[in-house]
Amino acid sequence: xxxxxxxxxxxxxxxxLPDQVERFxxxxxxxxxxxxxxxxxxxxxxxxxxxDILWKLGYQTEGLYINLGIDGDISYSDRSMxxxxxxxxxxxxxxxxxxIKDQYLETVPEISMRTKxxxxxxxxxxxxxxxxxxxxxxxxxKFDVLVxxxxxxxxxxxxxxxxxxxxxxxxxxxxxxxxxxxxxSKKTKPFCRIYEREAAAFAILNGIEYVRDExxxxxxxxxxxxxxxxxxWEDKQPGTKLRFYLKYLSALEKxxxxxxxxxxxxLVHHLCPNCGQPTTTGSLCAFCKLFKEKxxxxxxxxxx
Amino acid sequence: xxxxxxxxxxxxxxxxCRSKTPxxxxxxxxxxxxxxxxxxxxxxxITDDEMINPGDLIELIPVVSGG
Ligand code: SF4
Numbered sequence: 001x002x003x004x005x006x007x008x009x010x011x012x013x014x015x016x017l018p019d020q021v022e023r024f025x026x027x028x029x030x031x032x033x034x035x036x037x038x039x040x041x042x043x044x045x046x047x048x049x050x051x052d053i054l055w056k057l058g059y060q061t062e063g064l065y066i067n068l069g070i071d072g073d074i075s076y077s078d079r080s081m082x083x084x085x086x087x088x089x090x091x092x093x094x095x096x097x098x099x100i101k102d103q104y105l106e107t108v109p110e111i112s113m114r115t116k117x118x119x120x121x122x123x124x125x126x127x128x129x130x131x132x133x134x135x136x137x138x139x140x141x142k143f144d145v146l147v148x149x150x151x152x153x154x155x156x157x158x159x160x161x162x163x164x165x166x167x168x169x170x171x172x173x174x175x176x177x178x179x180x181x182x183x184x185s186k187k188t189k190p191f192c193r194i195y196e197r198e199a200a201a202f203a204i205l206n207g208i209e210y211v212r213d214e215x216x217x218x219x220x221x222x223x224x225x226x227x228x229x230x231x232x233w234e235d236k237q238p239g240t241k242l243r244f245y246l247k248y249l250s251a252l253e254k255x256x257x258x259x260x261x262x263x264x265x266x267l268v269h270h271l272c273p274n275c276g277q278p279t280t281t282g283s284l285c286a287f288c289k290l291f292k293e294k295x296x297x298x299x300x301x302x303x304x
Numbered sequence: 305x306x307x308x309x310x311x312x313x314x315x316x317x318x319x320x321c322r323s324k325t326p327x328x329x330x331x332x333x334x335x336x337x338x339x340x341x342x343x344x345x346x347x348x349x350i351t352d353d354e355m356i357n358p359g360d361l362i363e364l365i366p367v368v369s370g371g
Contacts, residue, residue: 007351044369123371157370200342200367204349215371223370231339231368235332 002238003195010205017202018053021190028176030188035144037061038185040134041087041095043080045203045210046149048087050191052208054147055091062143063088063095066133068126069107072216080211087208096141098133104291109217111290122217125290132287136277138185146185153196155189156241157226159248172257174248183269183278193242196227310360314341323360328352331364340368 001007008016024030031037037054041047041063054061065084070077081097088095101107108126112118118125138146155174162170180186191199203210218224233240251257269278272285279285284292310323314336321330327350328338338352341364345354356362 007353010349045367046369126371153368154370195339196369197339197342197367200365201349204342204344204365212365214369218369218371221371224368227368227370228337228340231337234339235337 001195001198003234003242004239013201014205017194017198018057020194021050021053022057024176024193025188025190028188028192030177030190031059031145031147031186033058033060035060036142038134038138038141038143038146039063040130040146040148041065041084042149043083043087043211044149045200045208046151046191046196048084048208048210049199049203049206050147050149051087051093052091052206053202054190055093061093061147063093064134064137065095065097066130067097067099067101068129069099069101070109070215070217074213074216076211076213076215079213083209083211096137098137100129100133115290123221123223126217128286129290132277132285135185135187136275139183143185146187148187148189149191149199150189151191151194151196151199152241152245153227153230154223155192156230156245157223159245160226160230161222168257168260171248172252172259174252174257176249181278183271193245195241309358310356310362312336312362312364314364315366321356323356323358325356326352327354327356327362330356336364341365342367 037059039047039051039054039061041051043065051061051063063084065081067077067081085095085097087093104111108118108129109122111129112122112125115125134146134148137143155176158170159174161167162174176189176192178184178187202208230241230244269280270282271277272279272288274284274288277285277287283289310321310330312319312321312330312334319334321334327343331338331341331352343350343352343354344363344365345360350362
């Protein structure tokens with residue numbers, strides 16, 4: 001690992017990575033062993049490696065898989081779910097599943113096809129749906145914290161995109177921990193300083209089976225574009241991604257990106273008249289607007 | 305002259321490469337990002353500073369995902 005000037009054998013690597021993760025959980029005060037942790041699981045290398053590490057470290061975890069109904073001629077969502085389910089079964093862990101088609105009568109590709117936002121950017125709509133469902137599940141299920149497996153490469157790519165756009169609102173919100181707020185679960189990213197390659201190496205060395213196919217919608221995604229460039233820099237100057245992210249966190253800490261009065265975070269939140277989740281507008285939240293014509297019935301709420 | 309006596313496999317495609325050279329160098333010569341891949345030889349993960357031996361079959365696994 002040139003970025004850390006470190007070379008480890010398999011045995012030590014499998015101890016080193018969980019140690020690192022635990023260090024960051026403590027450093028950023030993400031959660032403790034007395035709290036209930038909901039892990040967002042996609043069936044990919046990052047979320048399964050993270051769940052494995054948290055489980056081995058003795059945290060109280062349950063997983064949540066959201067079946068988005070993406071097929072792409074490779075049964076992408078169903079296959080991903082099978083990887084997540086066998087991972088949980090092998091370790092006797094509890095995996096919750098939310099099937100978007102069962103709950104909302106349409107798959108994510110179907111919703112994308114009939115909405116302007118989805119036709120233009122399926123990932124933006126998919127992200128909105130995932131964020132909503134994860135948050136609602138964590139809040140209604142009374143979990144203390146929601147954990148996602150965003151890794152250093154994800155964070156660096158988002159940071160690069162937000163910097164190129166000077167998206168000050170997003171730059172003000174890039175901490176690895178988002179605190180608990182009314183209607184919003186506490187959210188943390190224990191892999192925020194773990195390279196994507198390190199997470200993949202952990203999964204492979206540990207014999208974790210994960211979905212290797214990419215989501216068919218990810219082709220030409222902006223995030224992959226930024227990651228490609230960051231990796232070119234990383235190849236030439238190992239440690240670039242980590243430096244970029246850590247220097248940003250330190251600038252954020254020093255108040256370089258203050259939260260503005262008119263940012264979404266500071267606006268008074270109203271409750272969505274359909275689902276009761278907080279929203280910045282007085283009307284339906286962005287999620288419920290997607291189903292405006294379909295009108296989601298009471299029975300479709302995820303946890304009663 | 306470069307020896308063409310080892311094989312890299314990337315996305316099911318085979319690529320002939322020279323041996324007795326560190327993996328990172330061969331990847332660099334073939335414009336394959338070291339940061340974006342892991343390498344497996346005979347079922348074992350190897351680091352990018354490992355020497356490629358004659359006859360090696362090395363599978364490169366892309367690690368970048370996103371959407
Ligand atoms: S690549 Fe896009 S559509 Fe596919 S799962 Fe990720 S966010 Fe959703």
